Amino acid sequence: xxxxxxxxxGSPLMAQGRVLLLTACAAGIGGTFQxxxxxxxxxxxxxxxxxxxxxxxxxxxxxxxxxxxxxxMWSLIVSLYSLGGLLGALLAGPLAIMLxxxxxxxxxxxxxxxxxxxxxxxxxxxxxxxxxLGRLLVGVSAGVSMNIQPMYLGESAPxxxxxxxxxxxxxFTALGIVMGQVVGLSELLGSPESWPLLLSSCLVPGVLQLxxxxxxxxxxxxxxxxxxxxxxxxxxxxxLRGDGDVATELAExxxxxxxxxxxxxxxxxxxxQDPALRRQVVTLLVLGSAMELCGNDSVYAYASSVFQxxxxxxxxxxxxxxxxxxxxxxxxxVSCVVIERVGRRVLLMGGYFLMTCWGSIFTVALCLQSSFPxxxxxxxxxxxxxxxxxxxxPAGVTGILATELFDQTARPAAYMVxxxxxxxxxxxxxxxxxxxxxxxxxxxxxxxxxxxICGAVYTAFFLPxxxxxxxxxxxxxxHRLNFPAHSQGPRWKGPEVIQATEL
Numbered sequence: 001x002x003x004x005x006x007x008x009x010g011s012p013l014m015a016q017g018r019v020l021l022l023t024a025c026a027a028g029i030g031g032t033f034q035x036x037x038x039x040x041x042x043x044x045x046x047x048x049x050x051x052x053x054x055x056x057x058x059x060x061x062x063x064x065x066x067x068x069x070x071x072x073m074w075s076l077i078v079s080l081y082s083l084g085g086l087l088g089a090l091l092a093g094p095l096a097i098m099l100x101x102x103x104x105x106x107x108x109x110x111x112x113x114x115x116x117x118x119x120x121x122x123x124x125x126x127x128x129x130x131x132x133l134g135r136l137l138v139g140v141s142a143g144v145s146m147n148i149q150p151m152y153l154g155e156s157a158p159x160x161x162x163x164x165x166x167x168x169x170x171x172f173t174a175l176g177i178v179m180g181q182v183v184g185l186s187e188l189l190g191s192p193e194s195w196p197l198l199l200s201s202c203l204v205p206g207v208l209q210l211x212x213x214x215x216x217x218x219x220x221x222x223x224x225x226x227x228x229x230x231x232x233x234x235x236x237x238x239x240l241r242g243d244g245d246v247a248t249e250l251a252e253x254x255x256x257x258x259x260x261x262x263x264x265x266x267x268x269x270x271x272x273q274d275p276a277l278r279r280q281v282v283t284l285l286v287l288g289s290a291m292e293l294c295g296n297d298s299v300y301a302y303a304s305s306v307f308q309x310x311x312x313x314x315x316x317x318x319x320x321x322x323x324x325x326x327x328x329x330x331x332x333x334v335s336c337v338v339i340e341r342v343g344r345r346v347l348l349m350g351g352y353f354l355m356t357c358w359g360s361i362f363t364v365a366l367c368l369q370s371s372f373p374x375x376x377x378x379x380x381x382x383x384x385x386x387x388x389x390x391x392x393x394p395a396g397v398t399g400i401l402a403t404e405l406f407d408q409t410a411r412p413a414a415y416m417v418x419x420x421x422x423x424x425x426x427x428x429x430x431x432x433x434x435x436x437x438x439x440x441x442x443x444x445x446x447x448x449x450x451x452x453i454c455g456a457v458y459t460a461f462f463l464p465x466x467x468x469x470x471x472x473x474x475x476x477x478x479h480r481l482n483f484p485a486h487s488q489g490p491r492w493k494g495p496e497v498i499q500a501t502e503l
Contacts, residue, residue: 020156023153024168025212028169029208029212030112030208031146031172032146032149032170032176033172034145034176034202035176036175036179037180038135038180038202039081040176040178041184044184044185044318049077050073053070053074080136081136084140085422085426086419086424088139088419089143089144089416091140092104092146092415093147093268093413093416095108100223100226101155101219102216102218103218106209108141108144108145108148109206112141115134116134116200119134119196120197120199122134122196131199146169146419147415147418150169150402151219151411151415153165153169154400156219159468160468163339163344166399167339169396169399170399171336174332178322181318184318185318217239217240220236221253221471222408237249256407256470256471265412266409266410268420271417275482276482277482281417283458283462284421286458287348287459288398288418288422288425290398290454291395292422292425293425293448294448295449296355296386296387296390307320307321324384327391328391328395329391330391331387336396339396339397340468344397344466345465347392349393350389350392351397352393352452352453354392358385358386359445362386363449366379366442367442369442405478
């Protein structure tokens with residue numbers, strides 16, 4: 001089918017950047033922002049929800065709930081978020097294929113609205129089960145958005161800005177964590193009377209997304225390759241790029257469509273069976289696991305006790321913890337600015353290398369904190385430095401790997417695998433960290449340091465650089481790496497090989 005030519009009347013670069021920025025903000029505010037926000041706001045009302053659970057049980061049975069069962073109920077409330085995230089990650093792939101990227105993000109807000117209803121009326125109804133179900137639903141929402149948002153942004157951005165735009169997902173995650181920490185302060189919504197309102201406040205970013213995202217275009221790559229709608233693809237490209245000449249990019253999309261033509265949308269298990277995807281799948285599993293097992297979440301968990309050991313008053317610890325989230329936000333912004341200059345591999349290697357250094361110093365500081373009065377302050381400094389190093393590379397770059405390493409037919413399934421891995425690892429780390437802390441004492445970070453070293457080594461030797469390359473160029477390079485004997489002449493076409501002349 002002949003492709004229509006786009007108008008060649010130039011358009012200012014600023015117009016292109018403005019639409020891309022609005023697209024990233026509209027997707028992010030109801031996407032990964034929700035993930036970070038709901039992850040952090042649950043810390044502030046811990047005591048109040050436990051008291052509500054106990055009081056509710058007493059009202060029903062006339063007997064108080066034993067302490068160990070109160071702790072169990074609280075653990076369920078917290079961990080159901082991860083279970084919901086796993087369900088959402090498995091749901092994201094089919095949604096992205098059936099509804100498209102943008103519509104999936106919009107429909108995803110149904111889970112948020114339902115959760116807000118449950119949170120808001122839980123105290124009036126005297127039901128802690130409503131809180132549990134609400135946490136499950138916001139987890140499903142987070143699981144869907146964590147997968148579809150970077151897919152949508154990575155497919156909508158030009159190759160020159162693809163990494164920076166996709167990295168905005170990590171910026172919104174960090175922003176959500178910080179905002180959740182701020183809103184959860186005792187002076188705001190972290191009071192005993194306000195915790196239902198605190199949990200329900202996730203409605204605000206959901207409404208903002210519902211009001212803004214419908215005004216912005218769908219992924220051009222989805223419109224052309226998945227739907228075969230050339231006119232809609234052209235219109236979306238012109239919205240995203242301005243009124244300039246998009247004929248070259250449209251031709252690249254058509255070439256990628258020809259390479260994918262005849263291939264069906266992959267299922268997750270098919271990724272593991274296809275030798276043409278061997279390196280991509282291994283990279284996704286190794287670096288995805290490294291991001292979750294590197295110890296960053298454990299640093300957040302350990303921050304309170306280290307801050308108190310350093311002499312920070314207990315009532316001021318909540319403000320110091322806000323500083324940890326701010327560190328990750330700062331480095332996410334910096335990485336978004338520099339990723340297209342230094343590349344993905346440098347950020348990942350540098351981040352894991354610095355995390356190894358600061359984690360080693362942190363371990364020494366924990367072992368010697370009773371020997372020298374200044375050691376606790378060194379431990380506090382290492383916490384901030386470790387989080388800064390995590391934000392430099394692993395926090396953001398890992399999330400865009402599934403977009404860049406897989407073609408259009410395999411990308412939704414790749415995000416399902418990546419999302420399921422993330423939530424399973426998050427659950428296991430949360431479950432196992434208390435036992436690691438008890439068993440290894442001041443050496444608790446040794447396993448995490450080994451993971452950081454493995455992440456840096458794998459990145460250095462096995463991860464190809466994707467900076468500034470089209471998706472088709474990346475596919476061809478990965479095909480050469482997967483099949484060195486066939487590196488001359490043929491191009492990769494999903495599970496098959498076709499000659500360049502066929503395109």
